[in-house]
Amino acid sequence: MSRLFIAEKPAVAAAIAEAMGGGSRREGFIQVGQDRITWCIGHLLRLKEPHEYDEALSQMATGRPAIGSGAVANGAIGRQGRTGATEERHWFAEGSL
DSSP, rough: OEEEEESSHHHHHHHHHHHTTTOOOEEEEEEETTEEEEOOOOSOOOOOOOOHHGGGSSSOOSSSSSSTTTTOOOOOEEEEEEOOOOEEEEEOOOOOO
């Protein structure tokens, strides 16, 4: 059974083909065994505009983080990396320093 893989761009298609053991490039696709990898040109997806999340965000205010911050004004978040060390990132509300 053959499969079709659709990549974002030719370089990604080449990387997929390499990961699958390599293949031969043809006109508009790469053949890897019975599988074909093709690509698109241009963006397949786009980010939502702020007003698509919330109409109140159609006029961006400089003192308010745009999306995903909720009611957080000042704070720190931590995440544990692969080494086990914790990386901490800080953010501050405008005018709080």
